[in-house]
Amino acid sequence: MAGLTHKGENLIINEYFRKKNFYLGLLKANPTDNATNIQEVEGASYQRQQITFEEPVNGETYNSNDINFPVATENWGWITHIGLFTEQTGGELMAYSGLDYTKEIRAADIYKIPQAFFIFKVD
Numbered sequence: 001m002a003g004l005t006h007k008g009e010n011l012i013i014n015e016y017f018r019k020k021n022f023y024l025g026l027l028k029a030n031p032t033d034n035a036t037n038i039q040e041v042e043g044a045s046y047q048r049q050q051i052t053f054e055e056p057v058n059g060e061t062y063n064s065n066d067i068n069f070p071v072a073t074e075n076w077g078w079i080t081h082i083g084l085f086t087e088q089t090g091g092e093l094m095a096y097s098g099l100d101y102t103k104e105i106r107a108a109d110i111y112k113i114p115q116a117f118f119i120f121k122v123d
Contacts (some may be wrong), residue, residue, distance in 0.1 A: 009059025009122040017120065018062070023048035023088050024067055024118065026111060027081035027096065035093045040083065045073040050090050053120065060121040067113040075098070076105035082118065095120070 004012070009106040028093045049069055053061040080102045084095040105111055 002020065004059070004122065006058045010056040012122050013053065013056040013059070013061050013120070018053050018055075020086070022051050022094070023085045024051050024113070025083040025085050025093075026069065026076065026079045026105075027083050028077050028079065030081055030098065031083060031093055031096050038083070038093055041076045041079070043074045043076055044073065045070045046076060048085060050088070051084070053114075056122075059123060060119060062116045062120065063113060063118040064115065066115050069111040069117065072105050072107055072109050072111075074107055076109075076111075078104050079111065080100050082113075084120075091092070 016109045026041045026046070027039060028041065029037055031038045047070060049067045051067060054064045055061070079099065081096050081098050083093050085091045085093055103111065
């Protein structure tokens, strides 16, 4: 299969991921490439958070601002993966990643992804 050049990778990020709205969701399991095992956090205080991407370099981009999830008013469980969704509710899972460090979110906790910590690469 043919590979993409960095220019082609950047074009995909600019024309698709930077021109549309995307939302990050917190996942409690690996959703798999077929998106058949999506175990997203559920709770009255939980909602996906919008992400915006910086200008890509060599097919790689990152979140342009801090992403702060709401204060948990209930236990959300262990967060093991992050999902990139097309809508704030429902929608399609477009990409996902396992976390380097899993985290248990309990009532009164906040989950935050600092600027430039969600790195997205087209390869």
